[in-house]
Amino acid sequence: MTTTRPRTLAEKVWEAHTVRRGEGAEPDLLYIDLHLVHEVTSPQAFDGLRLAGRPVRRPDLTIATEDHNVPTVDIELPIADPVSRTQVDTLRKNCKEFGVRLHPMGDAEQGIVHVIGPQLGLTQPGMTVVCGDSHTSTHGAFGAMAFGIGTSEVEHVLATQTLPLKPFKTMAINVDGRLRPGVTAKDVILAVIAKIGTGGGQGYVLEYRGSAIEALSMEARMTICNMSIEAGARAGMIAPDETTFAYLKGRPHAPQGADWDAAVENWKALRTDEGAEFDAEVHLDADTLTPFVTWGTNPGQGLPLGESVPDPARIADENERFAAEKALSYMDLQPGTPLRQVKVDTVFLGSCTNGRIEDLRAAADVLQGRKVADGVRMLVVPGSMRVRQAAEAEGLDKVFLDAGAEWRQAGCSMCLGMNPDQLAPGERSASTSNRNFEGRQGKGGRTHLVSPLVAAATAVRGTLSSPDDLN
Numbered sequence: 001m002t003t004t005r006p007r008t009l010a011e012k013v014w015e016a017h018t019v020r021r022g023e024g025a026e027p028d029l030l031y032i033d034l035h036l037v038h039e040v041t042s043p044q045a046f047d048g049l050r051l052a053g054r055p056v057r058r059p060d061l062t063i064a065t066e067d068h069n070v071p072t073v074d075i076e077l078p079i080a081d082p083v084s085r086t087q088v089d090t091l092r093k094n095c096k097e098f099g100v101r102l103h104p105m106g107d108a109e110q111g112i113v114h115v116i117g118p119q120l121g122l123t124q125p126g127m128t129v130v131c132g133d134s135h136t137s138t139h140g141a142f143g144a145m146a147f148g149i150g151t152s153e154v155e156h157v158l159a160t161q162t163l164p165l166k167p168f169k170t171m172a173i174n175v176d177g178r179l180r181p182g183v184t185a186k187d188v189i190l191a192v193i194a195k196i197g198t199g200g201g202q203g204y205v206l207e208y209r210g211s212a213i214e215a216l217s218m219e220a221r222m223t224i225c226n227m228s229i230e231a232g233a234r235a236g237m238i239a240p241d242e243t244t245f246a247y248l249k250g251r252p253h254a255p256q257g258a259d260w261d262a263a264v265e266n267w268k269a270l271r272t273d274e275g276a277e278f279d280a281e282v283h284l285d286a287d288t289l290t291p292f293v294t295w296g297t298n299p300g301q302g303l304p305l306g307e308s309v310p311d312p313a314r315i316a317d318e319n320e321r322f323a324a325e326k327a328l329s330y331m332d333l334q335p336g337t338p339l340r341q342v343k344v345d346t347v348f349l350g351s352c353t354n355g356r357i358e359d360l361r362a363a364a365d366v367l368q369g370r371k372v373a374d375g376v377r378m379l380v381v382p383g384s385m386r387v388r389q390a391a392e393a394e395g396l397d398k399v400f401l402d403a404g405a406e407w408r409q410a411g412c413s414m415c416l417g418m419n420p421d422q423l424a425p426g427e428r429s430a431s432t433s434n435r436n437f438e439g440r441q442g443k444g445g446r447t448h449l450v451s452p453l454v455a456a457a458t459a460v461r462g463t464l465s466s467p468d469d470l471n
């Protein structure tokens with residue numbers, strides 16, 4: 001009888017997919033279960049295949065969508081921007097030529113790549129999931145090993161359905177206790193990044209665990225795993241449980257009947273064993289968390305909403321002090337200003353971080369019977385056409401429109417400046433997306449990352465706010 005050593009969830013998934021173990025410094029060869037594709041990082045990969053005369057090895061495990069370059073109004077018209085139009089047209093041609101299923105603009109299943117995978121039930125526990133996109137970590141919420149890859153790796157996966165890779169180190173992020181009302185998954189992950197820093201997760205796969213994580217819905221878990229990458233990590237994971245199974249059951253690509261029962265049996269074993277060791281561990285107390293917002297130009301430069309813009313002079317570490325000075329100058333913020341007094345021009349509710357139905361419900365709940373402040377524009381952009389449809393079936397579109405917000409079609413939208421939805425130079429946003437780099441939402445735009453609840457309350461008051469400020 002062999003006794004197996006206790007293993008982490010990440011190790012289990014990795015080992016189950018190792019086609020060939022690398023010797024010495026060699027990488028392992030991993031089998032890939034699901035390959036998601038979008039228009040930005042796939043053109044050269046398909047070109048490479050064409051040049052080599054190779055087909056796509058497993059078109060049935062490959063699925064494409066149009067998300068980054070698509071406009072979110074007038075989607076029946078040709079895309080005005082020539083670069084975006086070429087990008088989207090190229091994806092269409094490539095998918096046709098190589099037999100890859102594509103959900104184009106206007107299609108009922110179109111949406112942000114990380115929203116549609118889970119929604120279709122394609123993302124499942126224990127899988128390896130890749131995409132030429134850093135926020136592929138989102139899918140780890142299902143207990144999958146999901147990570148972003150570069151364009152040459154996209155070509156490798158298209159051609160072989162495998163990927164040579166060195167194992168990641170493992171880090172446990174233990175979040176215990178209970179989140180207070182008004183505190184969301186977004187606040188948890190912003191607090192995690194503020195704690196470990198934007199480089200703190202480098203080389204690691206993060207496993208989020210603890211009672212506060214177990215209590216979260218799948219959508220909230222996706223928000224957390226989504227931003228693992230902003231802590232520098234390769235991936236984020238959460239062990240699958242009843243919440244996961246309930247979310248997946250009955251989805252178009254989820255197993256059915258006896259296959260479903262067998263799958264759930266297998267998925268239940270996808271937990272970190274008692275006694276397994278992580279390379280690093282971090283602890284966070286859920287009870288102490290409050291709504292979190294960023295004040296700077298990286299996702300680690302964040303603070304509880306109740307605090308003030310920090311004073312760089314008080315930051316001991318020289319690099320951090322310099323980074324803070326530079327960030328405050330770009331953000332046009334004065335040290336000591338209460339964050340609640342920071343005035344915004346735009347509120348963006350959407351993205352693969354917070355563009356799912358629960359996020360829209362949470363924001364609509366705050367906006368119900370209220371108005372977006374004068375001089376503030378609010379964009380509500382569902383993460384997928386299905387999310388849009390579900391929201392409309394519940395009347396959420398009405399709530400947003402009555403409040404004075406714009407109700408858009410699905411796409412990445414203002415999360416990044418690759419489509420018409422952008423900030424003007426000097427404009428300031430409260431945004432439910434995941435990145436606040438200089439120019440991320442448009443040249444010269446200033447971004448504060450927030451939760452959907454904070455986004456909605458901020459839209460009403462015109463300054464960074466939480467729903468509590470509305471009473």
Ligand SMILES: CC(C)[C@H](C(=O)O)[C@@H](O)C(=O)O
Binds near residue numbers: 040041068133134148
């Ligand atoms: C365009 C794409 C390669 C990029 C990513 O990899 O994350 C985008 O999705 C982003 O969020 O910046």
Ligand code: SF4
Binds near residue numbers: 068133135353415433
């Ligand atoms: S919504 Fe934003 S973070 Fe997500 S894939 Fe699109 S651009 Fe990247």
